[in-house]
Amino acid sequence: MKIQIHFFTALVGSVAIYFVTSGNLLASSLFFTSSFLIDADHALDYVLIYKRIDVLRMLKGHFYKDRIYVFLHSAEIPIIALLVWPGMYSAVFAAGYLLHLAMDVAEYPFRNPLLTYFLSYRLAVGFSKQKLCSKSDNVIF
């Protein structure tokens, strides 16, 4: 998913959360953070794959060769947050997080779209791009 689309949906969602929670800025910020900043893990992937930093290529995201890590694109994170820290803030955090993951699932050609967004599944297949993707093109998560 393009970063601009994630930014826009995170912004709209966080404004909605702000009004629904009667001006709770922390809840609004949590939603924005969890639905947008997940993509920061692409920068880590780029460094793990190429052993260098290239901000422009990192932002484009079309750089995956044979492994896809994206550690933050893991459904375990919001599930654990809800279990360990139940309440409104974890619910808002999980909602933003799952919105981001759902948008990615809807877009990319994975062999198993739902399981791909679990770190445990990616770990089980060795983070193999070939095992995760049904096509080898332009996966950017």
Ligand SMILES: [Zn+2]
């Ligand atoms: Zn993403």
